[in-house]
Amino acid sequence: GAVVSQHPSWVICKSGTSVKIECRSLDFQATTMFWYRQFPKQSLMLMATSNEGSKATYEQGVEKDKFLINHASLTLSTLTVTSAHPEDSSFYICSATRWAVMDTQYFGPGTRLTVL
Amino acid sequence: SQQGEEDPQALSIQEGENATMNCSYKTSINNLQWYRQNSGRGLVHLILIRSNEREKHSGRLRVTLDTSKKSSSLLITASRAADTASYFCATDGDETSGSRLTFGEGTQLTVNP
Numbered sequence: 001g002a003v004v005s006q007h008p009s010w011v012i013c014k015s016g017t018s019v020k021i022e023c024r025s026l027d028f029q030a031t032t033m034f035w036y037r038q039f040p041k042q043s044l045m046l047m048a049t050s051n052e053g054s055k056a057t058y059e060q061g062v063e064k065d066k067f068l069i070n071h072a073s074l075t076l077s078t079l080t081v082t083s084a085h086p087e088d089s090s091f092y093i094c095s096a097t098r099w100a101v102m103d104t105q106y107f108g109p110g111t112r113l114t115v116l
Numbered sequence: 117s118q119q120g121e122e123d124p125q126a127l128s129i130q131e132g133e134n135a136t137m138n139c140s141y142k143t144s145i146n147n148l149q150w151y152r153q154n155s156g157r158g159l160v161h162l163i164l165i166r167s168n169e170r171e172k173h174s175g176r177l178r179v180t181l182d183t184s185k186k187s188s189s190l191l192i193t194a195s196r197a198a199d200t201a202s203y204f205c206a207t208d209g210d211e212t213s214g215s216r217l218t219f220g221e222g223t224q225l226t227v228n229p
Contacts, residue, residue: 004158034216043204044159044219093158103147103208105217107159 001027004096006108013084014116021079021111023094029074030096034105035067038091050077084115122205122220130228135192137223139205140185146208148181149217150190153202162190162203197229 003026013019023033032051036044048069050056056069068080077096081088091112095105122139129135139148147166151159165172165181165188172179178191192199202224206217 006158041224043221046216046218049216091156095159104149104161104164106161107151109158110156112156 002098002106003027004030004094004106004108006092006094006111008111009109010112010114012114012116015085016083018080018082019084019113021081021092021094021113023077023079023096023108025075025096025098025106028096028098030077031074031099032097033071033077034095035069035077035079036093036095038093038110040091044093047079081113084113086115089113089115122203122223124223125221126224126226128226128228129195131195131197133195133227135195135199135225135227137190137203137225138187139189139220140187141205141207141218141220142186143207143209145183148179148188149206149208150177150179150188151204151206151219153204153222155201159204192225195225195227197227199227200225 005024007022011019034049035047037047038044046059047062048056048058050069050071052071052074058064066082071077091110093110095107097105145167147164149164150162152162153159163174163177163179165179176193181188202222204222205220
């Protein structure tokens with residue numbers, strides 16, 4: 001149990017376009033979802049924390065107008081990278097917690113974004 | 117900012133040997149967790165140790181926590197080639213941080229067959 005999926009697994013887009021990444025908890029209701037980015041051979045950096053039905057809380061230095069997060073239901077959160085630039089190329093990973101085990105995050109498989 | 121520091125950054129061993137990775141952190145914590153990441157994949161939760169625990173075992177994994185030194189270690193015994201991956205520690209801070217995790221820089225483990 002506690003499976004998190006992401007879609008797409010990889011995406012290539014042109015500079016200036018917007019890209020939407022979905023994160024779904026498949027077999028549980030997620031109390032909170034998190035979005036991370038990871039550059040090659042580096043650690044995960046938390047971008048934002050998202051709760052269903054409320055505005056996401058962004059980490060310092062993360063532009064909320066550039067990385068739009070929508071958490072419409074207890075099983076789905078989306079991250080939209082707006083007006084993407086090559087420096088936005090990265091590995092984006094989401095995670096989710098569930099009510100019974102809030103101190104454990106279940107991670108999705110990640111989405112590789114390449115902006116040309 | 118990343119509060120966790122891990123050493124070594126990279127570790128290469130032979131199958132059957134033990135692998136030890138260390139993690140240090142700076143602030144008080146509720147718990148510390150270890151995750152594994154295969155190249156280009158998501159993270160897999162390995163083990164969680166609470167701030168009032170000193171040692172925990174799970175299969176071939178042994179985790180220690182020394183809150184006085186703000187450090188933790190992950191020991192993988194009898195390593196296998198399939199253990200090749202990056203290993204990250206992550207700390208869950210005080211109540212004000214909610215469930216937010218702060219990840220260490222990671223250790224790249226290579227187990228040679």
